[in-house]
Amino acid sequence: MATAMFPLGMVLLPHMPLPLRLFERRYLIMLGRLLEEDEPEFGVVLIERGAESGDHDAQARFGIGTMARITHVAAGEDDVQLLARGTRRVEVVEWLPDDPYPQAVVRELPELEWDDDLAELRARAEDVVRRFRLRVSEFAELGADADVELDDDPVASSWQLAGIAPLGPLDLQRLLRATSLRELLSRLIEAAEEASQTLGATAVDAVDEELAAMLGRDEPDDDDEAESR
Template sequence: MAVLPMFPLGSVLFPHTPLLLRVFEPRYLTMIGQLLDQDDPQFGVVLIERGHEVGGGDRRSSIGTTARLATVSADADVLHIVAIGTDRFTVEQWRDDEPYPRAEVSPLPELIWNEALTPLRTEAEAIVRRVLARVDGPWDPETELSDDPLAASWQLAAIAPLGEYDRHVLLRSTTVGALLRQVIDLTLEAELLWAAE
């Protein structure tokens, strides 16, 4: 079991996907400052299921993703951070939030890619790109995906036009097949909702 600095957020981070953050809260500025002294700076990201990011009292997900710091730049009292999601974990126990949130975590097994899933991944990608072309969102339907099929499967989950609850369901997937099937089902459900509006 490892103890990780934690960054609870109102959004889900998936493995193999980027995370862009503007950090201005003193406790997280302290956390990033300490991480920059490490050879391999990493922190955990979990979804805030209920409550607020500031002032405590929030309810945090028990499953999250480790983020590896890639770049940090400063602008007045704000740090601009780019991190990359790596591995998923389960939170075993939260430590004290002072000076910043920390938790004891256990790694979750990495999902295993099987070439037999290629048609399912192709179908999922086609559906996600089709729906992205019809809705306004942060992701372009032409967004490039990794050549690695496992990484691309997680990236499809990240760019699918879904709410955070659905994204959290995807993060909990235990197989790549289940991940891709849920990406398809949830994206088609979202498409029906948009069509009904």
């Protein structure tokens, strides 16, 4: 069975919101067909190479993605604002022709299962992510993901923690491929700690460069010393 697909330059994780602005004809056609269904949804995969809009033949796409269920649609003058939410993970078995929009045959991946033994690891992951977010906020404005309220369900909240962590798409794609909740949480902690250390080193380098520049301006060159003598 063909599933409508939306390749993007970002990773959608389960239980995370996805706001989209649709203006390309192919995706407007896709939306029109999806809205005929009782529970309209489409798959989201990360673009490995190529642009979101334009020639899809030039795209390379990752094979693991997330289904997005449409929750709200609002039509504008020349586009459509859409809000969806990530549900279950899927693997692309076969890409079909992009006619009139991207489609694929997909299979569902197993849901990750909670074990009470993971409670301590889950708590540590939340602490690391929130500390990392606080550190990043000193240098950049964080997106609306910060407003996501963590679910009471530990599996859902684990995905949401990964979703609000200010990580790059390749790190998030690696998290999406986790085969167990322990693997997801461990990878999340590792990625957030490594990114935080990199951010700290970058900040220190920037301060060092600024101080060096200031000291360089303050130090007289040889000509200035000769004139003073």
